[in-house]
Amino acid sequence: MTVNRLDAADRAVHDWYRFVLSFPPHLVRDYLERFELASGQTILDPFCGTGTTLVEARLHGLRAIGIEANALAHFASTVKTSWAVDPDEMVTHAEAVAALALSELAGWNGAPLRSLANEPQALLLRDSISPLPLHKALVLRDALRTAHDCRWLDHELLDHELLALAHVLVNDASNLHFGPEVGVRSVKRSDASVVEAWLETVCRMADDVRQLPQAMPPATVHHADARNMGQLLRPVSIDAVFTSPPYPNEKDYTRTTRLESVVLGYVNSKAELRAMKQGLLRSNTRNVYKHDDDDAWVAAYPQVLALADEIERRRSELGKTSGFERLYARVTRLYFGGMARHLAELRPFLRPGAMLGYVVGDQASFFQVLIRTGELLADIAQSLGYEVVSIDLFRTRLATATKQQMREEVVVLRWPKRVRRTLPPAPMTRNRQSVRVSPLAPRNSPLLSS
Ligand SMILES: C[S@@+](CC[C@H](N)C(=O)[O-])C[C@H]1O[C@@H](n2cnc3c(N)ncnc32)[C@H](O)[C@@H]1O
Structure with a gap:
């Protein structure tokens, strides 16, 4: 193996x-x-x-x-x-988006958690993500959307940051396991540090970009x-x-x-x-x-x-x-x-x-x-x-x-x-x-x- x-x-x-x-x-x-x-x-x-x-x-x-x-x-x-993204800009943007998402999460007043509409929700494997990590991921996704709409996140950076969210969803937020079939773990993750894990992932991506040959x-x-x-x-x-x-x-x-x-x-x-x-x-x-x-x-x-x-x-x-x-x-x-x-x-x-x-x-x-x-x-x-x-x-x-x-x-x-x-x-x-x-x-x- x-x-x-x-x-x-x-x-x-x-x-x-x-x-x-x-x-x-x-x-x-x-x-x-x-x-x-x-x-x-x-x-x-x-x-x-x-x-x-x-x-x-x-x-x-x-x-x-x-x-x-x-x-x-x-x-x-x-x-x-x-690979033609500016790694410093990527980190600066990600920090601002993370701050926006974390402040929204900190100000949560017990209102219903954010969730998916019924039709997309029905496409998920049952219990593949618990309600709180999903809420956090959706708050982060929507903060990225706001940043893009306000034009302080350009398209290329948005794509890199969304891919980081895809990575975190599977590896840090979900209840999924792969072995080799995709399945749902019996012990579920009721909470996860989604925004923090995402920011770390973006910073790692930026470090990689710094090392990459550009003229390829x-x-x-x-x-x-x-x-x-x-x-x-x-x-x-x-x-x-x-x-x-x-x-x-x-x-x-x-x-x-x-x-x-x-x-x-x-x-x-x-x-x-x-x-x-x-x-x-x-x-x-x-x-x-x-x-x-x-x-x-x-x-x-x-x-x-x-x-x-x-x-x-x-x-x-x-x-x-x-x-x-x-x-x-x-x-x-x-x-x-x-x-x-x-x-x-x-x-x-x-x-x-x-x-x-x-x-x-x-x-x-x-x-x-x-x-x-x-x-x-x-x-x-x-x-x-x-x-x-x-x-x-x-x-x-x-x-x-x-x-x-x-x-x-x-x-x-x-x-x-x-x-x-x-x-x-x-x-x-x-x-x-x-x-x-x-x-x-x-x-x-x-x-x-x-
Ligand atoms: C075994 S995976 C390839 C994995 C890849 N080597 C990697 O390292 O990530 C096969 C891929 O073929 C894609 N696929 C299946 N049918 C396809 C088609 N007709 N045209 C293009 N892609 C297809 C699947 O979506 C899947 O991502």
Whole structure:
């Protein structure tokens, strides 16, 4: 497990906000070195999460491009790669905002605590935050809003300070634990020093900014779907890819960021949550929809079809009939179909010889049928014209249900130096148009529009 931990030496910037799905910076570094990337070249992370690849890339003088469909993770990656803020100004502003929030909290006269409206509140995991820490976080959030409205906090600083609030909400104010599923602790935090923890976090961020090299190539982070990148990238412009897409299991990736997404206003209703899920790769039964048809992309892959059939056969043998269980076979086809679609879509943007690393884990969440994610992705990539260089073991994890050690691997691919004139066709049976979706609309900080 330690192989996945954030080393103390890597805390700067990476620690501004991370989640349980983040991979460690040292893994990215190993592959930047192995791919022999030179300063000024461009690396893409199409499932960039909280921006680990992008931050490391910038630290190494590379141009970085990220794509992320979860609005909160996109916001975190954007802030973590925005280093042109004045650290002294950031601390001065934060002290003023903290003073405003603390004076309001000190003057509390027993009036009802601040809380969320019913609809956003209903999106939270039950008891994920106790009433008093939530009240304090909302007082702080509203003090930030006031500071911005009064124009004594500019947009960039506001974003950094909001990310610090996201960090504090999860780490200092909530009752959440991550291990690796997100859950709620049995012993709840009835109170927390939210404003003080936030000010400390902002000061740490300012210290990090002071140490950062400023004249580095820029990073761009798109709030978009990695299965539909056509409008975002320039043809033949990407030298390398290093990424970790979701894995096919029962993890609802939006639960991991739910508390901070709701408090910061990135998700306000069931409809907004659904819209966010629709932009994600189908990897669990809670984000499968009637009209989904990514499975068309693997209609010609016997290995994926056989795997889905085995899962369905197992369901029938076990007599499992719930709606979720009936979807396991379909989600498996949709997952590999979505990855095939992504890999097919990526091809025109890669430079000849571009190196790619996909970090994925074997899974057994669907009736304990073993899904060799890395091997299957390598096969799909090969049939799309990629060369499979290696499948490296990154670490093993103990699967709680089966007590088996599951492999987490880096699938290393290369886009050929000499690309065949006719690329192998995308493995699909339906009209290409029918499986395209629009890129997600970019979003400004929702705090400003509410
Ligand atoms: C395993 S996490 C990546 C973590 C990242 N390596 C880090 O260090 O923070 C996978 C990410 O892919 C995102 N994602 C899922 N489907 C996506 C899609 N279709 N397009 C873009 N991002 C997607 C999820 O929201 C999640 O943040």
